[in-house]
Amino acid sequence: MWKREAKGIVFTFHLAGINNQNFLMRDDQTGTYWQQISGRAIAGPLAGTQLEAVHSDELTFAAWRSEAPDGTVLKPVSGDAAHYEAKDWDVRMASVPTVIDFPSTGIPSRELMLGVEAFGASRAYPVERILAEKLAEDRVGSEPVLVVVGADGKSMRVFRARLRGGEAAPEYYRKLETTQARSAHMPLFMDAATGSEWAFDGCAVSGKLAGQCLQPVPALKDYWFDWRNYHPDTTVYHR
C-alpha cells in the first residue's frame, strides 16, 4: 500500500507489465514505471523516486470488523464481480510455476512468508510456522520484535517489542487459546515484566501498562521467491 503522490503529483496507476511475476505499474500523469513490491520508480521521467509506504494489515474480515466497526469496504465492481477469485484461490496459486527460484535456500519458491523490512534488515517468517507458534519473539536486525497471530488463527501482525522509551524488551507470553475474536480489545498475550495484558492491536488492555501501545512494524505476506528476489540479504526465522 502506497501513498500515490510524489513531487507534488497525484498519480493514477494501472498495471502495465510484469517483472519476474511482480507487477509493474505505470502512472497516467508522467508515464513512469513503478515496481509494485518496492514502490520505486524503475523507468521513465521519475526513475529513482520512492513512493511513501502506507501501513496496512492483512486480516480476516471478522478481525478487521471487530477493530473498525465504522470502517468501509471496497464495493465489488459490477461486471467484474463474476471474475473475482474463488475462496480457495491461494491453493491454486500454490501450483503456478515461477520463473525465479532459490534452490540453495532449501525453501520452496511458493512458500508463503511474512516479510519484514525494518531497522536496517530484512527477515522472512514462514507463515505456516508462525500460525502454529501463534506468538514469536525475535529480532529484526538488533531490534526485538513480536509476531502475533490473532484469535482467528489467520490474521498476523508484527510489533516492535520494546516499549516506547524502554531499554529492555520484556518477555511476552500467549495468554489465551481461542478461535473467537469476541472483541478487538480481548487480551491475547501478556508480558512477564508487568503482567499487563495486550490485545491483537498491540495495545495493553489491563495491568500497569494499560493504554500503552506497541509500535506496529510493516509486514508483507509474500511468496518466498518474490521476497528473496527483492531482499537478497534477508534472513529467515528459525533457519
Place this chain on the structure above:
Amino acid sequence: MPFSGARRLNLALVAALALASIACFAYPLYVIWPFRYQGPRELAAALFVLRIGPWASVVCALVCAGLAAYAWPQTRGWMRRGVLLACAALAVAGAWLARFNLYEQLMFHPIRNVQAQAGGSAHVDADDMVLAVKVDQASRAYPIREIAYHHVVNDTLAGEPIVATY
C-alpha cells in the same frame, strides 16, 4: 531490369524500418511476458522501447512508406513490388500495435474510482482475508478476492491519495 546498388539499399532500408516498427511492439511483449525470466538489462531495454515505441514506430512507418512510395515507380516485377508493399504494411501495423499494451488494455482491470460501502453491508465471509488500512480515523478494507483480480486500486481515504496493490 538490373537491380542497382541504390535500389538494393533502398529495399534494405524499407525492410529494416518495417522490422524496427514491428519491434516497437513485439520486443516489449516478448520480454515482459508473465512466465519468462527477465534479466535487468533486457527489462530496462523493453521499458525504454515501450516508452519510445508509440512515436518511434510512427517515424519508422512514415519513412518506410515514403521510401517505398519513392521506389515504387522504378520497381518492376510483382515480387519486388510485393516486398515493398508488405514492408510498408508491416511498418504501419507496427505503429498501430505499439499503441496497444496487452496488460493495460486487455488483461487487467485496475480500479480508478472506488465505490465503498459500510462494513455491515458488505458480503464478505468472516474468514476471508482483507487488506486493511487506516488513515487518521478512517478505516477501509479491500477484500483480497477482489483486489487479487483488480491488482491496483486508486483510492482516497481521509483526503489522502493511496493505492492498494496486490
